[in-house]
Amino acid sequence: MNIIVCVKEVADPEAPDDAFCLDAANKVLVASPKVLRVLNPFDEHAVEAALQIRDKTNARVTILSLGRKLDRVVAKKPLLMGADQLVLLEDDVFAGGDSWSAAYLLATAINKIGDFDLILCGRQAADSNAGQVGLGIAELLNLPSVVAARKIEILDGNARVERVIGDGYEVVEVTLPALITVSNEVGQPRYPAIKNIRIVNQIQPTIWASRDIGVDPSHIEGRLTLSALFQPVHEGTCEIVEGETLQEASEHLAVRLRSERIL
Amino acid sequence: MMDRNVMIVGELVEKQLSPVSRELLGGGRRLADTLGEALEAVFIGEELAIAASEACVFGADTAYIIDNAKLAQYDAELYVKILARFIEEKRPRILLFGHTFQGAELGPRLAFRLNRGIATDCVDLSVEPDTNKLLRTKPIYGGMAMAIFTSEDFPQMATVRPKALPPAERRTCSQGNSVPFNLDFGGGSPRIRFLERVTEEVAGIKLEDADVIVSGGRGIQGKEGFRELDGLAKLLKGTVGASRVACDSGWVPSTLQVGLTGKIVAPKLYIAVGISGASQHMTGCSRSQCIVAINKDPAAPIFKQAHFGVVGDWKVVLPAFMEKLKSLG
Numbered sequence: 001m002n003i004i005v006c007v008k009e010v011a012d013p014e015a016p017d018d019a020f021c022l023d024a025a026n027k028v029l030v031a032s033p034k035v036l037r038v039l040n041p042f043d044e045h046a047v048e049a050a051l052q053i054r055d056k057t058n059a060r061v062t063i064l065s066l067g068r069k070l071d072r073v074v075a076k077k078p079l080l081m082g083a084d085q086l087v088l089l090e091d092d093v094f095a096g097g098d099s100w101s102a103a104y105l106l107a108t109a110i111n112k113i114g115d116f117d118l119i120l121c122g123r124q125a126a127d128s129n130a131g132q133v134g135l136g137i138a139e140l141l142n143l144p145s146v147v148a149a150r151k152i153e154i155l156d157g158n159a160r161v162e163r164v165i166g167d168g169y170e171v172v173e174v175t176l177p178a179l180i181t182v183s184n185e186v187g188q189p190r191y192p193a194i195k196n197i198r199i200v201n202q203i204q205p206t207i208w209a210s211r212d213i214g215v216d217p218s219h220i221e222g223r224l225t226l227s228a229l230f231q232p233v234h235e236g237t238c239e240i241v242e243g244e245t246l247q248e249a250s251e252h253l254a255v256r257l258r259s260e261r262i263l
Numbered sequence: 264m265m266d267r268n269v270m271i272v273g274e275l276v277e278k279q280l281s282p283v284s285r286e287l288l289g290g291g292r293r294l295a296d297t298l299g300e301a302l303e304a305v306f307i308g309e310e311l312a313i314a315a316s317e318a319c320v321f322g323a324d325t326a327y328i329i330d331n332a333k334l335a336q337y338d339a340e341l342y343v344k345i346l347a348r349f350i351e352e353k354r355p356r357i358l359l360f361g362h363t364f365q366g367a368e369l370g371p372r373l374a375f376r377l378n379r380g381i382a383t384d385c386v387d388l389s390v391e392p393d394t395n396k397l398l399r400t401k402p403i404y405g406g407m408a409m410a411i412f413t414s415e416d417f418p419q420m421a422t423v424r425p426k427a428l429p430p431a432e433r434r435t436c437s438q439g440n441s442v443p444f445n446l447d448f449g450g451g452s453p454r455i456r457f458l459e460r461v462t463e464e465v466a467g468i469k470l471e472d473a474d475v476i477v478s479g480g481r482g483i484q485g486k487e488g489f490r491e492l493d494g495l496a497k498l499l500k501g502t503v504g505a506s507r508v509a510c511d512s513g514w515v516p517s518t519l520q521v522g523l524t525g526k527i528v529a530p531k532l533y534i535a536v537g538i539s540g541a542s543q544h545m546t547g548c549s550r551s552q553c554i555v556a557i558n559k560d561p562a563a564p565i566f567k568q569a570h571f572g573v574v575g576d577w578k579v580v581l582p583a584f585m586e587k588l589k590s591l592g
Contacts, residue, residue, distance in 0.1 A: 013543065017407050020404070020407060029403070098380065126543075127404055129384060129401070129405065132374075139375035145372070146455065147367070150517075166364060166518075169463070170461070172457050173456045174454060174455045188511070223378075226410055226412060229403075229408055231407070246575040246583075247579060247583040250575075250579070253584055258588075260553075
């Protein structure tokens with residue numbers, strides 16, 4: 001079976017807030033140069049889910065990523081984890097856009113790849129926080145979708161999926177081909193393996209620009225317009241409760257909360 | 264009339280109107296009043312009468328019900344197909360979903376089917392004065408920044424974060440009415456088959472309903488520490504929450520996770536213990552009435568959003584804090 005995993009390169013979401021600076025005029029959040037480029041964490045979980053299936057079924061895992069000037073170290077990480085093939089959609093015209101255009105471009109590339117049984121995506125990206133691209137790909141390719149999987153098993157042309165819901169999980173069976181978005185509960189992504197380095201060095205990524213997937217650049221437009229970007233203001237009025245000792249400070253906290261009628 | 268009115272897609276909890284639906288009606292009512300248009304709701308499922316009449320009590324002018332035994336079990340593909348037909352006929356200006364496990368799936372799928380944009384997980388909605396466009400404010404980068412989106416075409420769609428909008432007030436007399444909407448949604452074998460639901464809710468108060476939440480993060484260091492947090496939570500008649508790190512480390516079940524991909528909570532008191540305060544966590548608790556932070560690191564970002572803080576090791580702070588509370592009675 002063939003699995004395609006869509007991954008996004010993002011600014012490291014673990015970087016501290018003050019490593020980012022808002023450029024309100026241009027409506028962008030600018031990361032300082034010290035912020036690493038990384039794979040979107042949920043997408044790493046999607047790669048892990050694909051490799052878990054591969055461990056049991058000998059599936060072939062293709063990684064698909066979209067962007068402009070993609071970082072090769074980031075893009076190759078899933079290969080070091082054990083994926084088989086890398087397809088990069090890379091073109092200057094792919095800058096900008098929104099969930100709609102990303103889903104459209106990825107779906108068009110998936111059509112060109114052609115042979116697939118399962119498409120996996122992370123449940124949402126750490127930058128846009130939209131959670132739309134996977135669902136959009138499913139819609140554009142007319143596939144059934146299951147959101148926020150914590151476990152995927154392949155059985156006889158179907159996938160049995162546990163999907164996370166608010167207070168537990170649901171078990172559903174979905175006919176393949178299908179699109180599944182993956183949540184962090186699927187398990188820690190495996191580490192890139194040193195032993196894979198030589199194999200990975202022999203894998204030549206496929207690089208497609210807009211013309212290679214037959215997309216007219218003038219058609220790559222989003223459906224949403226970003227009209228403003230701002231940073232929430234925190235009042236910064238935290239009252240640090242102190243005392244001679246830490247025990248005393250802790251007692252003072254109890255007294256303060258009581259006097260404020262919070263407790 | 265074309266492209267008029269504000270429509271919410273309602274959800275049920277045990278046959279009643281869900282809390283998020285009430286919030287959508289609250290937010291939707293303000294939008295509808297600004298536009299001078301009607302507020303409508305649509306429900307899909309089985310046995311919808313109670314929820315639909317509640318929607319009218321809470322402000323809907325019309326509640327459409329698409330009621331069928333075949334729709335009892337949530338089926339995203341079928342629901343999207345039905346909603347697409349319904350929306351093409353009713354043509355609302357604005358279409359709102361709750362950002363719930365259903366709404367976060369139905370909203371984007373429907374948007375792509377209709378070739379429209381949708382902003383997900385919005386925390387504020389308003390009407391742009393001159394253009395009447397829907398301004399959709401949503402957190403990005405885990406809440407580090409907020410983006411405001413607009414779009415040109417109708418319906419203007421959004422999913423709305425639970426607890427973000429003020430819930431609608433009960434009207435003394437309901438002026439709205441429930442209207443069945445009949446359509447033939449065809450047969451065919453479903454591509455997604457529901458097998459079972461496994462509830463993993465821990466005993467005690469649900470996170471979303473708790474007045475007091477004692478939440479632990481990386482600094483708690485293990486399962487044992489969470490037992491101590493549980494002791495404090497019990498003393499305060501509250502419940503325990505956790506950061507993503509604590510859940511992913513297996514210290515507590517993932518159903519206790521507070522944050523962007525976990526629960527969005529707004530208790531009276533949120534006590535964050537050993538939690539640094541990353542944006543993706545704070546976005547889940549920033550609407551708490553009072554946040555208390557206990558953290559060793561005085562530079563932890565949590566202190567920027569907390570109302571009260573103690574800088575120090577929680578293993579020392581908690582016992583002294585609890586003893587004092589008990590002695591205060």
